[in-house]
Amino acid sequence: MSILLVGVNHKTAPVEIRERLAFNDEACASSLRQLVDGEIVREGLIVSTCNRVEILGATASDKLEFSAGRIAQFLDTSGSLPAGFLDAHLYRHTNEEAVRHLFRVASSLDSMVVGEPQVLGQVRHAYAVGVEAGTVGRVLNRLVHHTFRVAKRVRSETGIAANAVSISYMAVELGKKIFDSLKGCSVLLIGAGEMAELSARHLVNAGASRVTIANRTEETARQLANEFGATTVSFDQLDQVLHETDVVICSTGAPDYVVTEARTRKALERRRNRPTCFIDISVPRNIDPAVSNIPNCFLFDIDDLESVISSNIREREREAERAELIVQSEVMQFQQKLRLMDIGPSIGAMRQNMQDVALAELARQRKRLGPLTKDQEAAIESLLMSTVKKISHPLLSQMRRFYESSETDAADIQKEFED
Amino acid sequence: MRSLLLAVLAAYLIAAIHSILAFVNKRRSLQRVAEWSMAAGFILHTGALIADWAIDGHYPLFSLRESLSFLAWALVALYSIVLYHYRTQAVGAFTMPLVSVLTLIALLIGTDASTAPAAFSATWLFPIHTTLLIFAYAAFFIVFMASVMYLLQERELKLKTFGATFHRLPSLTTVNEIATSSAALGLTLLTLGIATGVIWSSTRFGRFWRNDPKEIFALLTWGLYFFLTCYRLTANWRGRSAAWLGVVGFALVLLTFVGARFLGSYHVFG
Numbered sequence: 001m002s003i004l005l006v007g008v009n010h011k012t013a014p015v016e017i018r019e020r021l022a023f024n025d026e027a028c029a030s031s032l033r034q035l036v037d038g039e040i041v042r043e044g045l046i047v048s049t050c051n052r053v054e055i056l057g058a059t060a061s062d063k064l065e066f067s068a069g070r071i072a073q074f075l076d077t078s079g080s081l082p083a084g085f086l087d088a089h090l091y092r093h094t095n096e097e098a099v100r101h102l103f104r105v106a107s108s109l110d111s112m113v114v115g116e117p118q119v120l121g122q123v124r125h126a127y128a129v130g131v132e133a134g135t136v137g138r139v140l141n142r143l144v145h146h147t148f149r150v151a152k153r154v155r156s157e158t159g160i161a162a163n164a165v166s167i168s169y170m171a172v173e174l175g176k177k178i179f180d181s182l183k184g185c186s187v188l189l190i191g192a193g194e195m196a197e198l199s200a201r202h203l204v205n206a207g208a209s210r211v212t213i214a215n216r217t218e219e220t221a222r223q224l225a226n227e228f229g230a231t232t233v234s235f236d237q238l239d240q241v242l243h244e245t246d247v248v249i250c251s252t253g254a255p256d257y258v259v260t261e262a263r264t265r266k267a268l269e270r271r272r273n274r275p276t277c278f279i280d281i282s283v284p285r286n287i288d289p290a291v292s293n294i295p296n297c298f299l300f301d302i303d304d305l306e307s308v309i310s311s312n313i314r315e316r317e318r319e320a321e322r323a324e325l326i327v328q329s330e331v332m333q334f335q336q337k338l339r340l341m342d343i344g345p346s347i348g349a350m351r352q353n354m355q356d357v358a359l360a361e362l363a364r365q366r367k368r369l370g371p372l373t374k375d376q377e378a379a380i381e382s383l384l385m386s387t388v389k390k391i392s393h394p395l396l397s398q399m400r401r402f403y404e405s406s407e408t409d410a411a412d413i414q415k416e417f418e419d
Numbered sequence: 420m421r422s423l424l425l426a427v428l429a430a431y432l433i434a435a436i437h438s439i440l441a442f443v444n445k446r447r448s449l450q451r452v453a454e455w456s457m458a459a460g461f462i463l464h465t466g467a468l469i470a471d472w473a474i475d476g477h478y479p480l481f482s483l484r485e486s487l488s489f490l491a492w493a494l495v496a497l498y499s500i501v502l503y504h505y506r507t508q509a510v511g512a513f514t515m516p517l518v519s520v521l522t523l524i525a526l527l528i529g530t531d532a533s534t535a536p537a538a539f540s541a542t543w544l545f546p547i548h549t550t551l552l553i554f555a556y557a558a559f560f561i562v563f564m565a566s567v568m569y570l571l572q573e574r575e576l577k578l579k580t581f582g583a584t585f586h587r588l589p590s591l592t593t594v595n596e597i598a599t600s601s602a603a604l605g606l607t608l609l610t611l612g613i614a615t616g617v618i619w620s621s622t623r624f625g626r627f628w629r630n631d632p633k634e635i636f637a638l639l640t641w642g643l644y645f646f647l648t649c650y651r652l653t654a655n656w657r658g659r660s661a662a663w664l665g666v667v668g669f670a671l672v673l674l675t676f677v678g679a680r681f682l683g684s685y686h687v688f689g
Binding site: 157159163174176177178179180273275292295296298300304307308311312315322 | 444445446447448572576577579581582583585586589590591592593658659660
C-alpha cells in the first residue's frame with residue numbers, strides 16, 4: 001500500500017482558490033464516499049481548514065500515479081474549476097513525503113504561525129469525519145494515530161508553542177519574566193480599549209487577582225469592570241492606585257503623557273521599590289519614556305512588544321528545527337511499520353500456499369497408503385501441517401527480517417515466491 | 420579515596436554538561452539526567468568525605484585539597500536546596516561547572532601532607548568554625564550567581580534586546596529572592612563562623628584578634644553582606660544596585676578565601 005497526499009495550502013494558493021476548495025463537514029463526507037471507490041483510491045481523508053485543503057489517500061503501490069491524478073481531478077471538479085486549473089497550485093506528495101507532510105501539518109510546523117495549537121484539532125476533526133464516512137481503513141488509521149503521537153511529542157519535547165506571539169498576550173509573558181507568577185498580581189487598565197481588555201483577560205486567566213480600570217468615560221469603565229469583577233477609578237485618582245499596581249496597561253487616546261516620570265517615582269517610593277511593569281499600547285504614547293530610567297520600572301511601548309514578538313518567533317523557529325528532527329525520525333519509524341503491515345498478508349499467503357502444496361501431495365499419494373481410520377487420516381494431516389509450519393517458520397521470519405532492512409516491495413517478494 | 424573522588428568528578432561532569440545543554444536547548448530530559456547524576460555525585464561525595472574522615476582520623480576539612488572538595492560538596496548541597504525551592508535550573512548551568520572544577524583541582528592536588536591536624540581536631544570548635552565558613556562561601560557564590568543573572572535579565576528587559584538569554588533566565592523576582600535569602604543565610608553562617616573562630620582562638624592562644632589578613636578580609640566581607648542584607652530585607656533597596664553589591668561582595672569573598680593566603684595569613688584554609 002502507498003500513501004499519497006494532494007492539496008493546496010496558504011503558501012501555494014491564494015485565498016480565492018482555497019475558499020473555492022474548502023469543504024464543510026457534510027460535503028466532506030459525501031465527497032469522500034464519492035472519491036474512495038475501493039479500487040483506485042482505497043482509503044481517504046480530507047483536511048480542510050482556512051489555510052489548507054488536503055486530501056490524504058491510500059492506494060495500491062502500482063496505482064499511485066493514477067490515483068494522484070484522480071484526486072487532482074476530483075479537486076478541480078469539486079471546486080468547479082476547469083480541468084488542470086489547479087496544477088500550478090497543487091502539491092502531490094507520495095509515501096515518505098506524504099507522511100512527513102501530514103506529521104508537519106499536525107505538529108503545526110507548516111502553519112502560518114509556527115506552533116499555533118488549532119491545527120491538531122482540525123486534523124483530529126478531519127479524521128472523525130473520515131471515520132464517520134467509512135473511508136478510513138487500516139492504513140490511514142495507523143497513520144493518523146501515529147500523527148497524533150508525533151504532534152504530542154513535538155509539543156511536549158520542544159518549545160515550539162512556548163512563547164507568545166500576540167500583542168495581547170505579551171503582558172502575561174513580560175509579567176512572568178518580571179514577577180515569575182502572576183498569581184496575586186494587581187493590574188491597572190488606563191483606558192478601556194479592546195486590546196487592553198484582551199490583555200487584561202489573559203492576565204486574569206494567568207492568575208492576576210485584582211483589576212482596576214480607569215477610563216475617561218466612566219460608563220465604559222463600569223461596563224468592563226462588571227465583566228472582570230474589577231473596581232473603577234477616575235483619572236484624578238490614579239495616584240491613589242498606582243503604587244498598589246504591579247502591571248499597568250495603558251491605551252488611552254490622550255495626546256500626551258498620562259503616566260509621567262514624577263508620578264511614577266512617587267508611586268515607586270510608596271511601593272518600596274517593588275518592580276512595576278508598564279505596557280503602553282497607545283499611539284501617541286501615554287507613558288513618559290523617561291519612566292524607563294527609574295530603577296525597577298520596566299516600560300514597554302508598542303514597538304518593544306513587536307520586537308519581543310519577533311524574538312519569540314525566532315525562538316519558535318529555532319525550536320521548529322528540533323521538531324523537524326523528531327518528525328524525521330518518526331517518519332522513518334512509520335515507514336517501517338507500514339512495510340511490516342504490507343508483508344503481513346504476503347507472509348500469510350505464502351504459508352497458506354505451502355500448506356496447500358502439502359495437502360495436494362497427500363491427496364496424490366493417498367491411494368498408496370491403503371485404507372486408514374478417520375483418526376489415522378487426521379493424524380497424517382496434522383503431521384504434515386506441523387512439519388510445514390516448523391520448516392517454514394524460520395524461513396518466513398528470516399524473510400520478514402530481510403524485508404525490514406531492504407527496499408523491495410512486498411508484492412514483488414510474494415510474486416517471486418509464487419513463480 | 421582517590422577512585423571514589425574520581426567517580427564523584429565523573430558524575431559532576433555529566434551533571435555539568437547536561438545542565439549546560441539543558442540551559443541552551445531547554446530540554447527537560449537533559450535536565451533530568453543532570454539532576455540524577457548530580458544526586459549520584461552528591462551521595463558518592465558524602466561517602467568519600469565520611470571515608471576520608473574515618474581513614475585519616477580527622478575532620479575532612481583542613482588542607483587545601485580538603486577545603487576545595489568540601490566546598491564543592493557544600494555548593495551542591497546549597498544548589499539542591501535552591502533547585503528544590505525555586506525550580507531554577509539555569510543556576511545549575513553555572514554552579515555545576517564550578518563544582519566540577521573544584522573537584523578536579525582537589526583530585527589533582529592528591530594527597531597532601533597536612534601538618535599535624537591533630538591539634539586542630541582535638542577540639543570540636545575548630546571543625547564547626549571551618550564548616551560554617553565553607554557553607555557561607557557557598558551561599559555567597561549563590562548570591563553572586565543570582566545577582567549576575569539578575570543583572571543580565573534586567574539589562575534585557577530595560578534595553579529590550581530580548582536575545583537568547585531572555586528566554587532562558589529565570590524571572591527577576593525569583594533571582595532577587597534567591598539572592599536575598601542566600602545573602603541572609605550566608606551572613607548568618609559567616610557571623611557564626613567568625614564567632615566560633617574567635618572563641619576557638621581565644622581559648623587556644625588566649626587572643627581573639629591577630630590582625631591576620633584573613634581576619635581583616637573576613638570582617639570586611641561581613642560588613643558588606645551585613646549592609647547588603649539589611650538593605651535587601653528592609654526592601655527599600657533592591658534590584659540593580661543590590662545585585663551589583665552581590666557581585667562585588669563575591670570578589671571580597673574570593674580575597675578572603677584564597678587571596679589572604681598570599682598575604683601571609685596563618686590561616687591554612689577553610
